[in-house]
Each structure stands twice: as structure tokens, then as C-alpha cells.
Amino acid sequence: MNSPMKSPLTGRPPTRQTTDEAGLLSFKVTPRELTPIRAKLANGISSVIGLGLAAVNFIPLLQERHLYLQDLVAAIGVTVLGYYLLRWVTLEACRVTTRIELRMDQAKVRRLSGWESYDRRIEHRFVLLPHDEAEHEQRCHDLATRKAAANGQVLQPPIYYGDSFHVVLVYAGHRIDLMTVYGRQQAAAIVARLQHCDQILDAEAKRVGAGKNPHIDGEWPHSPGGLNDV
Structure with a gap:
């Protein structure tokens, strides 16, 4: 027996196929990811939590006159499990949800000030760009590494x-940053999902008749005697 086909909209980022007020196909994409600043914050909080758990679990043992192996193993286990559990909670709390909606005629992204809308009938595409601060961070890391090496030390700064x-909407030649994502795999998945939904909407627009849509009309194969020749 054949297994059921897996929907291309499953997995991350969460995506829901729906219809707009006019009954036309639309997609709601709601990625929930870390930004580099929040990833750095989460790692800092996790480090403090780890030190706190170690202090709570090991200081009482050091004050005991007799140290038993089972107590030491229990303290290590509780510390490790507690650290990973609280780290997961911290990472989840630091994630940012971005609401993106793709409709037949527009693309929308939710900002703090409200919805921003862009006409899908205008030439556009979704792309992935390296973070603007990546080069500056690399230069700072190179300098710090050389200074450490000059002092006989080994330094491996964390990379954020x-x-x-940047998940970017290129809109008539303009760059519109939709969101910033920490993690190449997560960012690539978001762009791939947006591109997929965009292609489905283009195909649906052709099927129902999109009118004069430059973005879609340019993808129709031209043949002699077509409407463009009239």
C-alpha cells in the first residue's frame, strides 16, 4: 500500500493555505526564528543558568564531610538535564515570530507599526542575503584572534x-528586508517556502486570469498570432 503524499507546506516555517476576502487563494507564512542579537542573548542567559545550576547542585556536596558517588552522579545528572531543559526554554522565549501573507495581488508583512503591503503584480522575487554585519564581525574576530595568538593564546570567538x-523581497529593484534569521538552514527554508508559495500564486493567477500582471505576463511563452501580436 502506497504511503500518502507529503504536503510541500509541512514542516518549518509554519504555512497555512487559505483564501482572502474575495475567495482567492492565499498563503500565511509565520516563521518563528532567532535573530543574531537574540541568539547571543539566549546563549548568555544559558551560560548564567548553567553556572547557577552547577552552584546549586555542587556547593552543598562540597560542604558534606563524606562525598558519596551516587550523590555526585545525581548532581551531575540534574545539572545537565536542567541546563538543556532551561536552555530550550530560553531559546524558545527569544524567538521572534514574523507574519507574512501572500495573496494573488499583494505580499504583506507585519511590522510593529502595522501591515506593509507590496503589489505582487510588480516584478519581485524572494532572495537570501548574508547579514550586513557579517563582514565587520569577521574583521573583529580576525583581529582578536591575531592578538590572542601573539600572546600565545588560542581564541575562537562565537559567530553570530x-x-x-536577511530574508529579502526584491521589489522592482528595491531591497525590502522581511526578517533577519540566525541559521543558514532556517533562513534558506523560509526563502524556499516563500518562493514556492509565490510560484503557486502565479500559476493560479494564470489559471483564473490575472489581467495585465507584468510579473506573470512575462512568464507566458510567446507564440505568433497571440494576443501580443494584435
Whole structure:
């Protein structure tokens, strides 16, 4: 027996196929990801939590006159499990949800000030760009690494901006940053999902008749005797 086909809209980012007020096809994409600043914050909080758990679990043991192996193993286990659990909670709390809606005639993104809308009938595409601060971060890391090496030390600074990307809507030649994502795989998945939904909407627009849509009309194959020749 054949297994059911997996929907291309499953997985991350969360995506829901729906219809707009006119009954036309639309998609709601709601990625929930870390930004480089929030990733750095989450790692800092996790480090403090780890030190706190270690202090709470090990200081009482050090004050005991006799240290038993089972108590030491229990303290290590509780510390490790507690750290990873609280780290997961911290990472989830630091994630940012971005609401993006793609309709037949427009693309919308939710900002703090409200919805921003862009006409899908105008030439556009979704792309992934390296973070603007990645090069500056790399230069700072190179300088810090050379200084440490000169003192006989080994330094491996954490990378945040170098592992972060901008999800961008290129709109009639203009760059519109939709969101910033920490993690190449997560950012690439968001762009791929937006591109997929955009292609489905283009195909649906052709099917129902999109009118004079430059973005869609340019994808129709031209043949002699077509409407453009009238």
C-alpha cells in the first residue's frame, strides 16, 4: 500500500493555505526564528543558568564531610538535564515570530507599526542575503584572534552575524528586508517556502486570469498570432 503524499507546506516555517476576502487563494507564512542579537542573548542567559545550576547542585556536596558517588552522579545528572531543559526554554522565549501573507495581488508583512503591503503584480522575487554585519564581525574576530595568538593564546570567538541572513523581497529593484534569521538552514527554508508559495500564486493567477500582471505576463511563452501580436 502506497504511503500518502507529503504536503510541500509541512514542516518549518509554519504555512497555512487559505483564501482572502474575495475567495482567492492565499498563503500565511509565520516563521518563528532567532535573530543574531537574540541568539547571543539566549546563549548568555544559558551560560548564567548553567553556572547557577552547577552552584546549586555542587556547593552543598562540597560542604558534606563524606562525598558519596551516587550523590555526585545525581548532581551531575540534574545539572545537565536542567541546563538543556532551561536552555530550550530560553531559546524558545527569544524567538521572534514574523507574519507574512501572500495573496494573488499583494505580499504583506507585519511590522510593529502595522501591515506593509507590496503589489505582487510588480516584478519581485524572494532572495537570501548574508547579514550586513557579517563582514565587520569577521574583521573583529580576525583581529582578536591575531592578538590572542601573539600572546600565545588560542581564541575562537562565537559567530553570530556570519551565520545570519536577511530574508529579502526584491521589489522592482528595491531591497525590502522581511526578517533577519540566525541559521543558514532556517533562513534558506523560509526563502524556499516563500518562493514556492509565490510560484503557486502565479500559476493560479494564470489559471483564473490575472489581467495585465507584468510579473506573470512575462512568464507566458510567446507564440505568433497571440494576443501580443494584435
